Amino acid sequence: MRILLIEDDTILGAAVRDQINADGHCVDWVTRLDAAADHARNAVYDLVLLDLMLPDGRGIGFLRNLRARGDTTPVIILSALDQVSDRIEGLDAGADDYMVKPFDLSELSSRLKAVARRYAGNPNPLIEIGDLQIDLAARSIRRNGKNVGLTAREWVLYEAFLQRPGQLMSKSQLEERLYSFNDDVDSNTIEVHVSRLRKKLGHGAIDTVRGVGYRLGTA
Amino acid sequence: MTAPRSLQWRLSLWLGSGMALLWLATALVTMNNLRHELDAVFDSSLEETAQRILPLAVLEIIGREDDGIASQDMATLRTHDEYFTYVVRDDKGAVLLRSHGADDSVFPPFSQMGFASSPTHRLYFDAALQGTVTIAVAEPLAHRRAVGSKAFFGLMLAFGPLVLLSFLGVWVIVRLSMVPIRAFRSGIEQRGGGDLTPISAAALPSEIEPIAGALNSLLDRLRRTLEAERSFTASSAHELRTPVAAALAQTQRLISETTDASTLERATQIETALRRLARLSEKLMQLAKAEGGRLQAEQAVDVAPVLRMIVREMAKDGADRIELTLPPRPVMSRIDPDAFAILARNLIENALKHGAPDEAVRVILSEDGGLAVANAGEAVPPETLARLARPFERGDTHASGSGLGLAIANAIASGVGGSLTLVSPLPGQTSGFEAKFENSALKHPGKLEDAR
Numbered sequence: 001m002r003i004l005l006i007e008d009d010t011i012l013g014a015a016v017r018d019q020i021n022a023d024g025h026c027v028d029w030v031t032r033l034d035a036a037a038d039h040a041r042n043a044v045y046d047l048v049l050l051d052l053m054l055p056d057g058r059g060i061g062f063l064r065n066l067r068a069r070g071d072t073t074p075v076i077i078l079s080a081l082d083q084v085s086d087r088i089e090g091l092d093a094g095a096d097d098y099m100v101k102p103f104d105l106s107e108l109s110s111r112l113k114a115v116a117r118r119y120a121g122n123p124n125p126l127i128e129i130g131d132l133q134i135d136l137a138a139r140s141i142r143r144n145g146k147n148v149g150l151t152a153r154e155w156v157l158y159e160a161f162l163q164r165p166g167q168l169m170s171k172s173q174l175e176e177r178l179y180s181f182n183d184d185v186d187s188n189t190i191e192v193h194v195s196r197l198r199k200k201l202g203h204g205a206i207d208t209v210r211g212v213g214y215r216l217g218t219a
Numbered sequence: 220m221t222a223p224r225s226l227q228w229r230l231s232l233w234l235g236s237g238m239a240l241l242w243l244a245t246a247l248v249t250m251n252n253l254r255h256e257l258d259a260v261f262d263s264s265l266e267e268t269a270q271r272i273l274p275l276a277v278l279e280i281i282g283r284e285d286d287g288i289a290s291q292d293m294a295t296l297r298t299h300d301e302y303f304t305y306v307v308r309d310d311k312g313a314v315l316l317r318s319h320g321a322d323d324s325v326f327p328p329f330s331q332m333g334f335a336s337s338p339t340h341r342l343y344f345d346a347a348l349q350g351t352v353t354i355a356v357a358e359p360l361a362h363r364r365a366v367g368s369k370a371f372f373g374l375m376l377a378f379g380p381l382v383l384l385s386f387l388g389v390w391v392i393v394r395l396s397m398v399p400i401r402a403f404r405s406g407i408e409q410r411g412g413g414d415l416t417p418i419s420a421a422a423l424p425s426e427i428e429p430i431a432g433a434l435n436s437l438l439d440r441l442r443r444t445l446e447a448e449r450s451f452t453a454s455s456a457h458e459l460r461t462p463v464a465a466a467l468a469q470t471q472r473l474i475s476e477t478t479d480a481s482t483l484e485r486a487t488q489i490e491t492a493l494r495r496l497a498r499l500s501e502k503l504m505q506l507a508k509a510e511g512g513r514l515q516a517e518q519a520v521d522v523a524p525v526l527r528m529i530v531r532e533m534a535k536d537g538a539d540r541i542e543l544t545l546p547p548r549p550v551m552s553r554i555d556p557d558a559f560a561i562l563a564r565n566l567i568e569n570a571l572k573h574g575a576p577d578e579a580v581r582v583i584l585s586e587d588g589g590l591a592v593a594n595a596g597e598a599v600p601p602e603t604l605a606r607l608a609r610p611f612e613r614g615d616t617h618a619s620g621s622g623l624g625l626a627i628a629n630a631i632a633s634g635v636g637g638s639l640t641l642v643s644p645l646p647g648q649t650s651g652f653e654a655k656f657e658n659s660a661l662k663h664p665g666k667l668e669d670a671r
Binding site (some may be wrong): 018 | 456457458460462464469472475483501556557559
C-alpha cells in the first residue's frame, strides 16, 4: 500500500514511517497540511494517517476537504485528543478509524490492514485461492499446508493484487504503490518482484496481460 | 411570631402598617379639631339659650302678682329629653324659675357672668337688672361626649375599610413590582451546573440590576475559567501524549529491529515503563478533569451512542466479552459526554481487569441515565469495598493498574450530583462485583432540585 503520513512530531513520525516500511508499504511523510494537500492532489494513496493538531492548522479541515472533493481514500486519525467529542468529530468528518496517542505500533499495523481490507470489500482476513491459504491479518501464506515466506515488498505487491481481484494493474500503478516520491525505482523492479512471487506461489499466482499489465491469477 | 423572610411580605407589612398608622393619626387629629369645633358650637348655643330665656324670664318675674311664690317650674308642652336645663335666681340665690327637668344641685351659686364647668356639666351664667336676676344654663358633658363619640365612630367606620383596602393595594403593588425579580430568580434556578449563559436582567429594578450584572459577570468569568481549564487539560494532554507516543513508538521499533539480546531486554523494560507512564498520565489527566468543573453539559445529550462507541472501541482493543444493554429510547442526560465516557470507560476497564477473565462483563444503561457494570469473580470483602473508590487504593489483586479508575468514576459521579455504589457479591449471589452509577440530576433535566 502507498500511505500518506501526516505527523508533525519528527520522532514519532520516523517510528511510524519505519514500522510501515517494515510492513512493506511505502510512505510519504509530511509534517504540514499544505504539503499533505499537495501530495494528496498529485498521487493516489491507499490510506492516509492523519494527525489532528498540526503547525498550520487542524487535520480535521484537511479530512473534510478530502471528503468534499469526493476522495474516498481510507483515513485513520492518530491524535492526542481523546475526548469523545473529538472522536465523534473525527469519525463524522469521514475518518475510518481513530487512534489515540500513545498507541502500539503493532496495533497500528493491524488497524491499517483491517481498514484496507474493509475498503477492498473483504473484511475477512482469510482467503483461499487454489492451493494457497492466505491470512491477510497475520500476513502469512500457506501453500499446500506449508508456510511460504514473503519479503515485505513481495507481500505488499501480492496484497495489491488480492485487494483488486480480476482488475488489471499497470506497471506504473504497481510502482506507485510500492515506492514513495523520493525512492529511486529501477525500471525492471516490478518484473523482478513478480517473477519471485511466481516462484514462491506458483506460476499461475499472477497473470501477465502482455503490453498492459498484470492481474491476480487463479494459482 | 418571627418576622416574615420574603420581601413581598416585609414590604406589604411595613408599608401597610405605616399607612394604617398614618390614617389613624389623621383620624385622631381630625377628631381633636372636631371636638373643639363642637365645643364652640355647643357653647355658643348655650350662651344663645341663656340670652334668649333671660329677658323672657325677667318679664315673667316682673309680671308676677304675688311675690310670695318662691319658685315656679316651667310647664312643658310635651315631655322630651332636655339637653339644656336652666334656673333663674334672684340676688339672694332663691330660685325664681327653673326648666322642668332642672336639678338645683347641678347649678353652683352665681359668681360671675360667662362660662363655667362643673365635673358633670358645662354652664353659662348671665345676669339682668343690675344683677338682681341671674340665669344659669347647664348642659350635661355626657351629651357632648356622646356626640363626640358618635362622630368618632362614624369616622372610624369610614377609615376601617380604607385601611384594609390600602393593605390590599400595597400587597398587589408590591407583588407586581416583584414580577421581574421572580423571573430573575427562576432564571438562576434554571441554570443547571452546566448552563452558564447570562441571565436576562430586563425590567429588573435598578436596585437589583447591579446584582444581576455581578452575577452575569461572575457566570462569564466562571465560563471563561472553565473553558481555559478545559483547553488547558486538552492541550496538556496533547503535549504529554505526543512525546510519550514518540518514545514508545521508537522503543517498539528498537525492539523489532534489534538482534542483540541484552538490547532487546532493556528496550522491553523501557517499553513497560513507558506504558506505565502513559497509563498513569492518562489517569491523572482524567482525575484532573473529574475533579475540575465542567462535568455538566449546557444541553442534554443522548449518552447511549457515547456508551456504544466506548464499548466498540474497547472491543476493538481485544475486550470482546462486553455485553451491552441499551434502552430502546435515547437517554438524554446533562452529564458532559466526555465525563460520561471517562466514567464508563473506567468502570468497564475495572470490571475487565479484575473480574473473572473468561466471564462476560455486563454493561447496562438504564432509561434514567444510570449505568451498571457487573462482572463475575470472587466477592470483595466489605472492608476492601469501602476504600476502593479512594485514589491509589487497590483491592487484593495482582492485576496491574493505577488504582485510580474507581476514584475517577467516583469523582465524576459526585461532581454531577450523582453517586457511585459498589456492590459485592452481586445481590442474591455469593460472588461477583457491580459498580452502579446513579445520576439524580438526570431525572430533572434542566432544573436544579427545588431549593426553596
